[in-house]
Amino acid sequence: MTVVPQSQTSVSRGGGSTGSLYDILELILDRGLVIDVFIRVSLVGIEILKIDIRIVVASVDTYLRFAEACNRLDLEAGRKAPTQLTDIVGEVTEGGAHGKSKGALSGAMEAVTDTLRGGHDDEDEDREKAPAPKRERPARRPARRREE
Amino acid sequence: MAVYVYSITAATHPRSLDGLVGVGEPPSALRSVCAGPLCAVVSDAPADLRPKRRDLTAHQSVQERLMAEGTVLPLRFGLTAPDDSAVQTALSERREEYTGALTALEGCAEYHLKAAVDEDALLRQILLDTPEARQLNDEITGGDASPDLPLALGEMVAQEVQARQDALATGITEALRPYARQELGSGPTGKDFLSVSFLVDREHEQLFLTAEKGLAGALGDEVEIRLYGPLPAYSFV
Numbered sequence A: 001m002t003v004v005p006q007s008q009t010s011v012s013r014g015g016g017s018t019g020s021l022y023d024i025l026e027l028i029l030d031r032g033l034v035i036d037v038f039i040r041v042s043l044v045g046i047e048i049l050k051i052d053i054r055i056v057v058a059s060v061d062t063y064l065r066f067a068e069a070c071n072r073l074d075l076e077a078g079r080k081a082p083t084q085l086t087d088i089v090g091e092v093t094e095g096g097a098h099g100k101s102k103g104a105l106s107g108a109m110e111a112v113t114d115t116l117r118g119g120h121d122d123e124d125e126d127r128e129k130a131p132a133p134k135r136e137r138p139a140r141r142p143a144r145r146r147e148e
Numbered sequence B: 001m002a003v004y005v006y007s008i009t010a011a012t013h014p015r016s017l018d019g020l021v022g023v024g025e026p027p028s029a030l031r032s033v034c035a036g037p038l039c040a041v042v043s044d045a046p047a048d049l050r051p052k053r054r055d056l057t058a059h060q061s062v063q064e065r066l067m068a069e070g071t072v073l074p075l076r077f078g079l080t081a082p083d084d085s086a087v088q089t090a091l092s093e094r095r096e097e098y099t100g101a102l103t104a105l106e107g108c109a110e111y112h113l114k115a116a117v118d119e120d121a122l123l124r125q126i127l128l129d130t131p132e133a134r135q136l137n138d139e140i141t142g143g144d145a146s147p148d149l150p151l152a153l154g155e156m157v158a159q160e161v162q163a164r165q166d167a168l169a170t171g172i173t174e175a176l177r178p179y180a181r182q183e184l185g186s187g188p189t190g191k192d193f194l195s196v197s198f199l200v201d202r203e204h205e206q207l208f209l210t211a212e213k214g215l216a217g218a219l220g221d222e223v224e225i226r227l228y229g230p231l232p233a234y235s236f237v
Helices: A018-023 A024-028 A043-054 A061-074 A084-118 A122-126 B053-069 B084-093 B095-105 B119-129 B131-141 B148-179 B202-222
Strands: B003-010 B031-035 B037-045 B080-081 B109-118 B184-185 B192-201 B223-232
Touching: A018 A024, A018 B053, A018 B223, A024 B053, A024 B184, A061 B084, A061 B131, A061 B148, A084 A122, B003 B053, B003 B084, B003 B095, B003 B184, B031 B084, B037 B084, B037 B095, B053 B223, B080 B084, B084 B095, B095 B192, B109 B148, B119 B148, B148 B184, B148 B192, B148 B202, B192 B202, B202 B223
Parallel strands: none
Antiparallel strands: B003 B037, B003 B080, B031 B037, B109 B192, B109 B223, B184 B192
């Protein structure tokens, strides 16, 4: 790997833009002290966020997506890859597994984004589109878990 | 009236919350409810609380302000008590637990780190390193129509992706562990293969940040590391 001066790391100190709030969402919603005699308000949105944001990796969908991504890669900049064929393979698979796995991901992301960014913070509109991403199939085995 | 509870601090904490507002629309006013050596920061609870940006920000801003002035036990978002006296009862009943936790967290902050890897770069490297995968890929792109091949390639590559991400995650965590008191990981989310929180005390903060910076530099721009902090110690209360 190349060594470059790091530029992407950001320590977002205090105050938080929406971007950093988004990345620490799981801390605010999922961690923090719980006092068991207190009631946690029913927050339907939270549960959905928690479930859908965990993206599953080991599945046929994922395998096909990886294969397709590999097929598309131009491995050697100099080599003339059969790009036309690659594109066709890509398009054919697009409607199938790839589309679905991507849909689940962007669905979850949109739900989170709606909650956090929402463009405008309008109460009623927000309530209308409570995050409820459609899931085309039940989640498969969460293979990448590294729970502690 | 139900009260929304944000944080617990020592009674000696200044809790100067000027300029901040609580959850709800219109925003509720923040106040303290105290019992013995402990105080809770609360506000009236709105009737229909939802995890909206405004409310999450209000919750988080209270923690950040309190953290700037002392030690805070941040509560999870969304907890309400029936009334002020229920808060006082909870503070009294768990007095030792909470004062102990406040002492343990003194001078500490949480840093939350997420890491993602550029997928194309990773896949390219895997294909270059793995002759079998490379061959399968060549056969597929060369026009072999057998539907088994993409699945075989995908499975092989997925395992390799997993192994490399695990190795990276372990490497990153181990590089920072010496400067942290505690750590707590969670499952990968979205594109991030690593999502882990560290509890860092003030003495080690610079070392921790320097180590993280060195790590990010050494890993190059194919691995994106995002570090957030100092944060209230949500993961360690």
